[in-house]
Amino acid sequence: MARIVVAQRAGACYGVERALSLTLEQAEQAAGPVHTLGPLIHNPLVVEDLEARGVRVTDAPEGAGSGLLIIRAHGTTPEVIADAEARGLTVLDATCPYVKKVHVAAKKLVDAGYDVLVVGEAGHPEVEGILGHAGHARVVGGVEDVRALIDADALGKKVGVVVQTTQTLALLQAVVAELLACAQEVRVVNTICAATQERQQAAAALAAQADAMVVVGGKNSGNTRRLFEICAERCARTHHIEAADELEARWFAGVETIGVTAGASTPQAHIDAVVAALQALA
């Protein structure tokens, strides 16, 4: 029988688990309709389960009609919240407290007169939320974007920097190094959340030892796909599944150690189900 080892850090982060439990609570208690603004997490099974409990997804406040609108862990702009409230919706803000810290840091820098840059992915809902709370800030995806601003002479002398919670330290360092070459003052608030990096490091360490790896999470989840790549580089027999019923016994023929990891959008219950299925199989 194979040994099954779950990565030391795996699955939903604090902010996602928190948003999920707040939503489940409301699904039980709320008298009227309950909507989430966008899918609560990038995991189709969780979204289906929430739908079965009466929680619907809407892309914008006007789609909700009435009742409760839940803001997911990524957060949103103050304008969207104001719009929802003006439509008579009750807003439950499940923005991750670490994302809120980025909102506050960006706003403080703007108020203190810094030309604020958000290091992150343009158009990502978290980044849109940060821009909205900052009031006046710009997104840079990498060093090229900073160079373009410098070349266009579009940067102030005092530059403030915050960063999307899921970006890497290497990217932040590269951006700051580029800025230091031109700005008189660069003030950086490192708002990277450790959760993503911890999961990647733990997955890499486990994949290097395991004979086979199972990565659990939505196929549409960027961070789960990244975990899959990290594991596949170190363990050829790596499989990405969304649910326990996708497991196939032949994947584990002759293996001694099976590693399990899961993306930030995978609740603990799904990991437990996969481990139980593996115990029955391998």
Ligand code: F3S
């Ligand atoms: Fe929050 Fe970090 Fe997760 S910012 S939503 S705990 S990845």
